[in-house]
Amino acid sequence: MTNYSTNEFKSGLKVILDGDPCSIIENEFVKPGKGQAFSRVKLKNLKTLKTLERTFKSGESIEAADVVDMDMQYLYNDGDFWYFMDLSTFEQYQASRQAVADSVKWLSEQDMCLVTLYNGDPLLVVPPNHVELQIVETDPGVRGDTAQGGNKPAKLTTGAIVKVPLFVDQGETIKVDTRTSEYLGRVR
Amino acid sequence: MTEDKKNWEPSASIENLKTRSRVLSKIRQFFSERFVLEVDVPNISQNTVSDPNLDSFSLRHNGSRLYLQTSPEYYLKRLLADTREDFFYLGKAFRSGEVGPLHNPEFTILEWYRCGWDEFSLMDEVFDLIKFISNEYDHSIKSQKFTYLNYFQKIMNINPHTATLALLQEICVKRFGSQWNDASRTCCLDLLFSQIIQPKLPTGIVFIYDFPECQSGLSEIREFPEYNVSRRFELFYNSIELGNGYFELTSGEEQRSRFLSDNIQRKIQFKHSIAVDENLLSALDHGLPNCSGIAIGFDRLLMCLIGEKTISSVISFPWES
Numbered sequence: 001m002t003n004y005s006t007n008e009f010k011s012g013l014k015v016i017l018d019g020d021p022c023s024i025i026e027n028e029f030v031k032p033g034k035g036q037a038f039s040r041v042k043l044k045n046l047k048t049l050k051t052l053e054r055t056f057k058s059g060e061s062i063e064a065a066d067v068v069d070m071d072m073q074y075l076y077n078d079g080d081f082w083y084f085m086d087l088s089t090f091e092q093y094q095a096s097r098q099a100v101a102d103s104v105k106w107l108s109e110q111d112m113c114l115v116t117l118y119n120g121d122p123l124l125v126v127p128p129n130h131v132e133l134q135i136v137e138t139d140p141g142v143r144g145d146t147a148q149g150g151n152k153p154a155k156l157t158t159g160a161i162v163k164v165p166l167f168v169d170q171g172e173t174i175k176v177d178t179r180t181s182e183y184l185g186r187v188r
Numbered sequence: 189m190t191e192d193k194k195n196w197e198p199s200a201s202i203e204n205l206k207t208r209s210r211v212l213s214k215i216r217q218f219f220s221e222r223f224v225l226e227v228d229v230p231n232i233s234q235n236t237v238s239d240p241n242l243d244s245f246s247l248r249h250n251g252s253r254l255y256l257q258t259s260p261e262y263y264l265k266r267l268l269a270d271t272r273e274d275f276f277y278l279g280k281a282f283r284s285g286e287v288g289p290l291h292n293p294e295f296t297i298l299e300w301y302r303c304g305w306d307e308f309s310l311m312d313e314v315f316d317l318i319k320f321i322s323n324e325y326d327h328s329i330k331s332q333k334f335t336y337l338n339y340f341q342k343i344m345n346i347n348p349h350t351a352t353l354a355l356l357q358e359i360c361v362k363r364f365g366s367q368w369n370d371a372s373r374t375c376c377l378d379l380l381f382s383q384i385i386q387p388k389l390p391t392g393i394v395f396i397y398d399f400p401e402c403q404s405g406l407s408e409i410r411e412f413p414e415y416n417v418s419r420r421f422e423l424f425y426n427s428i429e430l431g432n433g434y435f436e437l438t439s440g441e442e443q444r445s446r447f448l449s450d451n452i453q454r455k456i457q458f459k460h461s462i463a464v465d466e467n468l469l470s471a472l473d474h475g476l477p478n479c480s481g482i483a484i485g486f487d488r489l490l491m492c493l494i495g496e497k498t499i500s501s502v503i504s505f506p507w508e509s
Binding site: 007031034036055056058059 | 241288289364378383403405432485
């Protein structure tokens with residue numbers, strides 16, 4: 001079991017707090033001139049994605065979390081699990097519904113995702129920043145209407161619903177930013 | 189320090205360095221007008237502080253261990269005992285491991301002593317000094333004094349001197365997590381004061397005095413019917429701690445016993461013990477006049493006067509680590 005002392009704390013370090021893996025966002029050194037030194041730490045719980053703040057005595061140490069981020073290819077899902085493959089070892093990993101969470105609406109087969117492993121199991125799945133997906137349902141396109149603003153909802157093959165300009169049609173493939181759900185353009 | 193700066197460039201702007209130079213000369217002018225003598229004391233000594241919360245840099249020379257001084261206090265007290273004159277030191281001090289936006293392990297300290305003065309007269313002089321050096325930056329600067337008890341009761345609704353350790357631990361655990369359930373009394377108080385009370389201090393200059401007895405350091409004790417307090421005070425500027433002062437302890441015997449209990453604390457924290465500074469104790473035995481003294485972090489004071497947020501913006505080059 002590895003431990004990290006407060007003087008090794010830095011942003012990005014993965015530790016275990018109250019049994020959950022957390023990532024350190026920020027570490028501030030606090031010390032009264034004549035008193036005990038503290039580390040005021042801002043962390044993200046990697047399970048709940050909630051941000052929390054903790055204050056530790058300087059020199060105190062906490063357990064390191066076995067957390068690694070890996071690029072993996074999304075293969076398929078069987079309704080219960082989503083399967084990913086490390087292309088360098090061809091090893092497959094199954095991610096729970098909780099791990100894929102909201103990312104599920106962007107996952108299309110063969111896309112490369114960032115998978116966070118905790119003790120060897122997928123904890124978090126982050127889809128590519130940009131994905132190309134086909135529209136399966138939207139109001140008919142308004143021809144020639146390329147200059148005016150305005151938009152309409154469109155449903156994509158993965159189930160995600162994004163706002164698209166009025167001129168975009170059903171059956172077209174579009175590029176979307178998965179971080180903001182923003183429409184980026186048509187793909188020919 | 190701005191991110192886009194190249195490594196070789198200084199971390200302070202030339203404007204800040206000019207202000208720094210001007211403020212340094214104004215401090216010297218202030219004390220010279222008041223007949224307080226500037227003195228240079230060694231930065232390297234065989235002895236160092238035993239305070240469990242201070243770590244000294246050490247170095248080896250001809251087989252013996254020497255330390256960079258965390259403050260000029262012991263040398264200045266030896267001068268006071270010998271001469272009964274007022275002295276100030278304005279120069280470097282070193283504290284290992286203290287790195288952050290408000291800390292630089294090598295820093296400039298302003299420390300002075302006034303013979304025959306109590307801590308309240310010294311607080312007034314500290315404010316006079318700050319007005320004198322800040323008149324071109326902040327005309328509206330105000331000063332207030334509160335007891336430690338006063339602010340603790342106001343914000344936390346407890347008496348820090350009489351509250352049980354169990355109650356203090358319970359509050360710390362509730363606010364900051366289970367790792368505080370075995371913290372010492374002084375550790376709980378430091379945590380609550382620095383994290384909860386200090387950010388709520390009024391703006392401007394604030395003096396907090398009559399610290400808990402367990403945090404007396406090198407100060408005399410003031411006795412009340414139900415509890416004792418330490419005749420220690422701290423200086424804050426817009427909630428940032430700038431300095432620490434004492435109505436100084438003069439008993440060599442009492443000082444020796446505090447040094448010994450420091451070393452017990454160090455042992456508990458797995459820190460090596462520090463030999464008692466016999467030269468200081470001999471000076472106290474010879475007779476330290478009744479006096480008050482204060483040490484101020486000059487870089488932080490300057491940072492506050494200019495309105496900067498980090499200490500590195502007022503020192504020429506930052507700590508390399």
